[in-house]
Amino acid sequence: MAAFPLPHRTVRLVAALAVALTLLPVPGAIAREPGTRDQPGASDSRPDAAKPFRLNLAQRSDYVAQANFVQCVGASVQMMLNIIEPGADRTRRTQRELQELARSWSGTRPDGRVRQGAGVSGWAAALRISRAGAYRVVGADTLDGAMRIAATAIREYGKPVGLLVWQGRHAWVMSGFEATGDPVDGSFRVTRAYILDPLYPHGSREWGRSPKPGTAIPVSQVGEQFVRRRSLVSGSPWNRLPGMARLAGKYVLVVPAGPIRPGID
Numbered sequence: 001m002a003a004f005p006l007p008h009r010t011v012r013l014v015a016a017l018a019v020a021l022t023l024l025p026v027p028g029a030i031a032r033e034p035g036t037r038d039q040p041g042a043s044d045s046r047p048d049a050a051k052p053f054r055l056n057l058a059q060r061s062d063y064v065a066q067a068n069f070v071q072c073v074g075a076s077v078q079m080m081l082n083i084i085e086p087g088a089d090r091t092r093r094t095q096r097e098l099q100e101l102a103r104s105w106s107g108t109r110p111d112g113r114v115r116q117g118a119g120v121s122g123w124a125a126a127l128r129i130s131r132a133g134a135y136r137v138v139g140a141d142t143l144d145g146a147m148r149i150a151a152t153a154i155r156e157y158g159k160p161v162g163l164l165v166w167q168g169r170h171a172w173v174m175s176g177f178e179a180t181g182d183p184v185d186g187s188f189r190v191t192r193a194y195i196l197d198p199l200y201p202h203g204s205r206e207w208g209r210s211p212k213p214g215t216a217i218p219v220s221q222v223g224e225q226f227v228r229r230r231s232l233v234s235g236s237p238w239n240r241l242p243g244m245a246r247l248a249g250k251y252v253l254v255v256p257a258g259p260i261r262p263g264i265d
């Protein structure tokens with residue numbers, strides 16, 4: 001499938017209210033009028049049949065590679081801002097500033113050493129401070145559940161989602177998805193995800209190759225690298241950091257947040 005099969009970007013939603021970076025309940029069904037998006041593919045003509053749905057928020061110019069091997073969060077924040085606000089900024093200077101911002105809100109390492117990378121809480125904070133609107137950190141018990149969270153958030157708020165991959169060691173951006181139905185209707189299953197990996201084309205010897213930016217890949221392929229964060233029984237000292245115990249053993253996402261609309265649990 002060709003990368004970035006997109007029409008012109010649509011107008012984004014107004015920035016959402018700021019919320020605390022805590023593990024919150026997952027949104028349920030959504031009741032809102034859809035905006036202008038990628039058109040669904042061919043489907044059953046019966047009125048009551050679920051219609052395949054596709055949505056990708058990104059354009060080719062939104063993608064940015066990380067400038068070094070520690071700035072995956074800075075690059076991911078940069079890409080997410082590019083998607084949310086027209087006028088892509090792909091400079092290394094901006095990426096470094098975003099990395100430093102995220103790192104400053106990530107807390108200390110469990111061993112007391114100076115951080116080089118940034119944590120998931122700093123990732124969400126950097127987005128909010130950079131006027132991307134409110135973002136929250138959430139965890140899911142299953143891969144399919146995580147994909148439903150991501151797709152619902154993308155559909156509801158018209159903003160990308162962050163995925164914590166490699167058991168918490170790397171960052172991806174999910175800019176869109178393909179599903180068996182529109183998340184607005186409540187009943188759907190995500191079949192593919194549009195992934196932006198700032199490490200492309202390097203990938204990892206342990207975790208595999210980076211997906212080509214803007215390509216929709218099967219959920220099973222997403223799950224090869226987007227895996228559960230280290231569990232409590234693993235004894236990882238990272239789980240002792242504030243707020244991290246609740247995310248242990250979860251699929252961790254950074255999702256847009258905002259006012260609760262009618263129909264959202």
